[in-house]
Amino acid sequence: MSFSVYRISDLVVEDGTPLACQIRYRTATTHAERADALRDLVDYCCGELEQYRHLKQKDSEDALTVQIVSILKGQGVDAEHDPQHGGHCDILVKAAHGFIWIAEAKLHSSYTWLDDGFKQLTTRYSTGVPGQDQGEVLIYCKAANSKEKLDKWREELVSRNTEVVVFDDPRGNPLVFHSTHKHENSGLDYGVRHKIVSLYFDPKK
Amino acid sequence: MDKKEVIARLTSTWADTPTGKICLRLAEGLLRLNPEEAQMLTYESMLAIVDQDRVTPELEAALTALTTSEAAILKAGGIFIDEDDTSSELSDEEFADVVARNVLVHPITGEFVDNPRDHVLPFFSLVKLAESAH
Numbered sequence: 001m002s003f004s005v006y007r008i009s010d011l012v013v014e015d016g017t018p019l020a021c022q023i024r025y026r027t028a029t030t031h032a033e034r035a036d037a038l039r040d041l042v043d044y045c046c047g048e049l050e051q052y053r054h055l056k057q058k059d060s061e062d063a064l065t066v067q068i069v070s071i072l073k074g075q076g077v078d079a080e081h082d083p084q085h086g087g088h089c090d091i092l093v094k095a096a097h098g099f100i101w102i103a104e105a106k107l108h109s110s111y112t113w114l115d116d117g118f119k120q121l122t123t124r125y126s127t128g129v130p131g132q133d134q135g136e137v138l139i140y141c142k143a144a145n146s147k148e149k150l151d152k153w154r155e156e157l158v159s160r161n162t163e164v165v166v167f168d169d170p171r172g173n174p175l176v177f178h179s180t181h182k183h184e185n186s187g188l189d190y191g192v193r194h195k196i197v198s199l200y201f202d203p204k205k
Numbered sequence: 206m207d208k209k210e211v212i213a214r215l216t217s218t219w220a221d222t223p224t225g226k227i228c229l230r231l232a233e234g235l236l237r238l239n240p241e242e243a244q245m246l247t248y249e250s251m252l253a254i255v256d257q258d259r260v261t262p263e264l265e266a267a268l269t270a271l272t273t274s275e276a277a278i279l280k281a282g283g284i285f286i287d288e289d290d291t292s293s294e295l296s297d298e299e300f301a302d303v304v305a306r307n308v309l310v311h312p313i314t315g316e317f318v319d320n321p322r323d324h325v326l327p328f329f330s331l332v333k334l335a336e337s338a339h
Contacts, residue, residue, distance in 0.1 A: 004247035009322035076269025
């Protein structure tokens with residue numbers, strides 16, 4: 001029997017790199033681990049948008065979402081934009097063992113618009129059954145001070161959805177928070193990560 | 206899912222992407238292997254199938270697709286080689302811990318291994334598919 005000359009340390013050179021996240025996604029033994037690795041890959045995609053935000057100012061909500069899906073597919077993730085899944089959700093990721101992760105992506109304009117996305121995600125597209133009990137609200141923010149916008153959304157979310165419990169990101173990312181509530185369909189806890197993508201660009205010189 | 210269904214599913218999901226070409230080439234090569242060959246597939250095995258001499262991001266993406274998608278035909282695993290060159294196959298949970306947290310308890314001594322990612326070699330095995338209906 002011949003073994004590979006590659007070691008895991010040759011592949012996972014640094015935690016958080018896209019390849020390291022891909023390998024975590026491949027080796028996940030639970031849906032929770034799978035969702036965690038996927039969220040890191042989504043962070044990588046959003047980081048690419050933020051890095052090139054000067055080129056994204058005219059991009060629509062859909063155009064930004066298509067770019068995220070394209071980067072995810074480039075990482076080997078089975079991601080789709082706008083598929084029919086109880087309606088047309090923005091990003092649908094499917095994986096083996098019945099895993100489904102859905103994101104609603106909204107360009108920040110009003111908190112009603114964000115709440116529409118949250119309600120579409122939680123009451124229209126998701127089933128809330130095991131392996132399908134994690135989702136995401138992605139907020140593209142072209143305005144200044146995205147942290148302020150996210151904090152305001154957190155307040156609005158709780159006031160408009162009294163059953164929802166919110167908490168800080170366990171990894172300490174201040175531009176992310178999480179919510180959980182009992183899913184109407186399954187009766188199980190449904191977790192949503194709320195992530196703001198900072199795309200403001202107004203150079204002073 | 207049988208071989209035809211796997212290829213059809215991969216084609217519909219990946220055909221229009223840079224990952225798709227190598228993904229399908231890899232899948233077709235893997236599905237021709239005999240069962241003995243398909244149990245311990247290394248990165249070198251994959252390079253031979255796609256006739257490449259180095260691992261590219263597209264090959265990694267294809268391996269991710271073939272390991273994680275609904276039409277997954279590969280399962281990822283790890284072999285631990287200790288300082289005496291003794292090898293042992295890790296459980297799925299042990300391998301996931303090495304990948305995600307760089308943590309491994311030595312299967313014989315019961316002690317934590319120092320930097321286990323340096324001592325674990327990845328491999329893939331082909332999952333058993335349904336026979337095609339005739």
